[in-house]
């Protein structure tokens with residue numbers, strides 16, 4: 688049998704995102720199957736096709752982190768609008784809200800859409816990032832359910848009566864665009880990489896001097912607290 692030589696990584700993979708909700712889903716989907724730490728950073732995003740945007744994000748992240756990174760870019764594509772808003776959904780959502788997203792399809796009979804997640808993994812800034820895509824098909828509906836994560840209230844996946852926002856998180860995490868692309872990331876990393884992480888390194892500082900932390904129970908607790916605080920300020924804002 689041919690033995691596959693795996694690339695040995697001496698540092699955990701850093702998931703770089705400015706979005707606490709993404710991080711929460713990535714953590715609950717991956718569990719502890721992969722040595723993962725996180726770094727909060729809203730990277731600049733190119734305009735263009737989803738795969739190119741995600742790859743460029745990975746390059747920028749790898750430059751910054753100076754080690755293996757994982758990033759993702761999420762799109763919401765309306766079929767009647769030839770895949771728009773796509774990667775620009777963040778700006779549409781910011782300006783128009785979920786009501787506005789739904790209204791964009793008023794003039795069209797076709798309410799079908801798909802959610803797309805494009806993960807990119809890069810070992811360093813000089814290596815071409817690898818990308819992994821996952822999609823979930825559905826329809827756009829008037830917003831229903833909790834407003835805690837992006838456009839979840841307007842997206843109803845095919846075969847379900849509930850929007851992403853209405854269904855339990857565990858349910859969303861079994862069928863989501865994020866779950867499907869992460870499944871590919873996971874099997875690719877398991878097949879091609881091996882982690883040999885020295886236990887007594889100064890894990891609280893990466894080589895770039897960034898404040899990257901190891902995934903410890905203490906850190907998790909702090910992140911949960913941070914997220915709770917973040918949610919609180921968000922809700923306060925919404926009440927205004």
Ligand SMILES: O=c1nc[nH]c2c1ncn2[C@H]1C[C@H](O)[C@@H](COP(=O)(O)OP(=O)(O)OP(=O)(O)O)O1
Pocket residue numbers: 703704705706709728729730732759760761762776777778780836837838839851865
């Ligand atoms: O499962 C999801 N369910 C509902 N909404 C979602 C989901 N996933 C991303 N979203 C929102 C966040 C942002 O408004 C836009 C994607 O933009 P995108 O640039 O990928 O995310 P982001 O800037 O918030 O985080 P990041 O720092 O990782 O780029 O769609």
Ligand SMILES: [Mg+2]
Pocket residue numbers: 729730732777
């Ligand atoms: Mg972004």
